[in-house]
Amino acid sequence: MSEKDEIEAYKKALKREKSARQEAERILEEKARELYDTNVQLKELNLQLEQNLEERLEELKEKDVLFEEVIAHAQDIIYQTDLKGYFTYVNKIAVEITGHSEEELIGKHFSELVVSPEPEVLAKHYTEQLKSNTSTTYLEYQIITKSKKKIWLGQKAQLIVKGDRVLGFIAFARDITERVNADNLLKRSEEKYRSLLENMQLGVIEVDLEDTITKVYDSFCELTGYSKYELLGRKPKEFLLDQESRDVLDMQNELRTQGKSSVYEVKIRKKNGEVAWVLISGAPFSDVNGKVGGSIGIHLDITDRKQLELDLEKARDNAEENFKAKELFLANMSHEIRTPLNAVIGISQLLEKTSLDSEQSNYTEVIRKSSKHLLALINNVLDFSKMSAGEVKLDFEAVSILEIVSDLKQTFLYQAQIKDIDFIIEHNFTSKDFFMLDKLRLAQVLTNLINNALKFTNEGHVKLKIQNERIDANIEEILFEVSDTGKGISKEGQEKIFQEFKQDKQKGANDHGGTGLGLSISSKIVNLFGSELKVKSTLNKGSNFYFSIFVDRASKDDFSYEKASNLAVEWSNVNILLAEDNIVNQFLAKSLVESWGAKITVCSNGVEVLERLQNGKFDLILMDIQMPTMDGVEATQKIRNELQSDIPIIALTANAIKGDDEKFMSYGMNDYLSKPFEEKDLKSAVTRNLSARVYSKMKEEEQNSENESATQGHHTIKTFFNIDRLNAITNGNKEMNGGLLKLFISESKRQIPQLESENNAEMASKLAHKIKPSIDHISNEEMSGLVREIESKKDELDQQMIYTFIENWKILVDEIEEYLKG
Secondary structure, three states, rough: OOHHHHHHHHHHHHHHHHHHHHHHHHHHHHHHHHHHHHHHHHHHHHHHHHHHHHHHHHHHHHHHHHHHHHHHOOEEEEEEEEEEOHHHHHHHHHHHOOOOHHHHHHOOOOHOOOOEHHHHHHHHHHHHHHHHHOOOOEEEEEEEEEOOOEEEEEEEEEEEEEEEEEOOOOOOEEEEEHHHHHHHHHHHHHHHHHHHHHHHHOOEEEOOOOOOEEEOOOHHHHHHHHOOHHOOOHHHHHHHHHHHHHHHHHHHHHHOOOOOOOOEEEEEEEEOOEEEEEEEEEEEEOOOOOEOOOOOOOOEEEEEHHHHHHHHHHHHHHHHHHHHHHHHHHHHHHHHHHHHHHHHHHHHHHHHHHOOOOHHHHHHHHHHHHHHHHHHHHHHHHHHHHOOOOOOOOOOEEEEEHHHHHHHHHHHHHHHHHHHOOOEEEOOOOOEEEEOHHHHHHHHHHHHHHHHHHHHHOOEEEEEEEEEEEEOOOOEEEEEEEEEOOOOOHHHHHHHOOOOOOOOOOOOOOOOOOOHHHHHHHHHHHHHHHOEEEEEEEOOOOOEEEEEEEEEEEEOOOOOOOHHHOOOOOOOHHHHEEEOHHHHHHHHHHHHHHHHHEEEEEEEEHHHHHHHHHHHOOEEEEEEOOOOOOHHHHHHHHHHHOOOOOOOEEEOOOOOOOOHHHHHHOOOOEEEEEEOOOOOHHHHHHHHHHHHHHHHHHHHHHHHHHHHHHHOOOOOOOOEOOOOHHHHHHHHHHHHHHHHHHHHHHHHHHHHHHHHHHHOOHHHHHHHHHHHHHHHHHHHHHHHHHHHHHHHHHOOOHHHHHHHHHHHHHHHHHHHHHHHHH
C-alpha cells in the first residue's frame, strides 16, 4: 500500500472515529439530559411525597384528638382492659360515675367495683366470650362507687382483635339504675296485683283468640271447682255455660277481637252442678306486634246479689200491687165524690143564670166556691199520689203560648176584678209561635202560681211575665215569672214552701185554706221539665215565683188552633148525643147544652147510643165511661169499628187513674173531660172538636182536590228508636252505643220468634219486663208505655195487644239496624 493510500485510509478511519465520537457525545448528551430530567422529577416527587406524608400525619393527629375528645365527652362509660380484666384506659365519664380518678382506675381489676352478681359470675361470662371468640356480648351488673353509692350498668363488651390475636376488651356501659328500679317496682306491683286478685276472690283466666284457656289463677279454680289441669286448654263455653250464656259470650268475644272491653253477666255451672251468676269484666291484650293476642276475664261471683235482685223484684211487685190497690181506691173515691160534686157545681152554675135576690146569689156563690175548693183538694191529693209514685210523665205536643195566655187571662181576669186588683200579662208571642210542651202540666203550674198570688194579694197587682231567648234556630229558653204585691213569705217559710203539706206559718197565711200540696206539685212538674221552681219574697211587699225551661220550636201542621177556633159554631144547627146514666148529670148537661141553643138527645148506656146513631144524625157525642149494659169504651170501639163513623167523641169520666186520658184516645175518643167540669170547659171542648172536624174536612177536601190518588195505599210510618237517651248514659261513645245496640238486636231476634211461636200473655209480660230497661234507653215514650202496659197486664192481654207488641218491637229492631248501617 502506498503512503497515499495509507494516508487516505487514516483519514477515513479518523473520519469514522470522529463521527463515532460525535454520535457517542450526542447519545451521552441525551442520556445526561434524560438523567437530569429524571432527577428533577424524582426531586419533585420526593417533595410531593414529603408534603403528602406531612398532611396525612396531620390528619391522623386531628383524628386522634377528635377521637380522644369524643371518648372524653361521651355520656356512656368507655374503657379498655387487657385479657385479664385490668383497666388500661378509662374515659372522663367513667371517672365521674365511679368517683375514682384515672390514676386510681388504671391497673385496677374491674371486679373490684362489682357488687352484683358475684365477680366470679362476670369473670366466667367474659372467659366464655374469649373461648367462643364472640365479638360482642351484653351484661347487666351493679357496681359500687367510691362514695358507696350503688349503680346498675348495662354493658356491651367487644373483643379487641389484631390479625389473629385478641389483645383485650373495649367496653361501653350505661347507667340503667332508673330503669332497673322501675322494673323492680313493676315486679312488686305485679306481685301485689296478683296477691290482691287472689285475696279479693276474683276468678281470673286468660284465653287466646280461639277462646281456649291459656292461664288460670287459683281463685278461678275455687270459683268453678275445677283444677288448673282440668281447665287449661279447654274452652269455657263448652262446659261452663248454657246456650243463652254461650250466645252472650260469642258476642263479647267478637268485641274482644275488635280490641274492645266490656262488662256483662252470665250463668255458669260449677263442677259440682251448682249454678252461679258471675259478673265478667273482659279486656283484650296485645302481643309484641300490637295485634290482639287474646283476652283476660275477671269473674266476680254475684249469685247473692242476683238473689237479692229477685227478692227486690218480688218486693217491688208487691209494692206495685199495693200501689195499684191504692190507685184504684183513690180513683173509685174520686169517682164517688166527683159524680155528686159535678151536680153541685153544675146546678150552682144553672142557679146563677136564674133570677136571684142578693141573699140567694151569696148562697150560690158560697156553694160554687166551696165545691171548687173541694175539687181542688181532690185534684191535689190525686196529683200528689201520682207524683210520689213517679207515675207522672210529660206528654209533649205542639203548643201555642198565646193559647195558654188567652186561657189564663179568661180564667183569672174576673177573679182579679172582684178583688179590685190588676191582673197583668206581659209577653211578646204571636199566633205563629208553637213549642213542644206539655200544655196541661205547664198550665197547671201557672194556674197554681197565679191562683196563690191572687189569694194573698188584696191590693196592687198580680203579674204573669213570659220572656223568651233564642238559643239557636230550633231551641229557645222561656222564662215564666209570677209576681204579686201581696203579703209575702217569711224567710223560714221560703225554705219550706215547696215541701209537702208545708205552708208559711205567719199570721193570716192560712186564712184561705189549702192542703199545702199545690206548690210542692208545681215544683215537681217543673222538675219534670228539667228546671227548678224558685221563689223570692219580702214580707208585706210581695212574692216572685219563677222558672225557665228549654223548649224546641214546632209547627202546627196537622191542626191549626187559630183557624179552628175562628170557625164559628152555629149552635142551632148542632145536634149532640149524650150518653150518661146519672139522672142529675143528664139534667145538668141537657140544661147547659140547650142554653147554648143546641139540640141534645140523652141515652143511658152504650146500646142506646148505637141505636140512636143508626136511626139519627148527630154532630158530636158526650160519652160517659162507666155505664150499665155497655160502657163508653165498648160503645166507642163499636162506633169506630162496626159503624165506621168518625163522629167526634168526648169522654166524660169521674175516674182519675193515671193514663186514662191516653187510654181513651187509643180507644178512638177525640177528647177527654174530667168531672166535675164547669160550663166553659164543656163548651170549649165541644167547640174545639166541632171546629176541628170542620177544619179537618176542609183540609181533606183541599188534599183530595190536589191529588185524588194520594190516599191510596197510604199508611202511617211509626218511629220508635231514639239515640238521645243512650248518648246521655254513654257520653256519646259510638263504640259503646254500637255494642249495646248489637246486643239488643241479637237478643231481640232470639226472643221475638220465641214469642211468635208460643204467643201467650205470660211470656209477653216476662219479655216486656226483661227488655224494659233497654227500651227506656233506646226508644221513645210510646214504646216505653207499651212495654209497661204489656208487663203490667199479663192477665188481661189479648192476642191483638201481643201482636201489636211484636210488630212494634220488630219496627224498633229494623230502625236500629238502619241506624247502625248509616
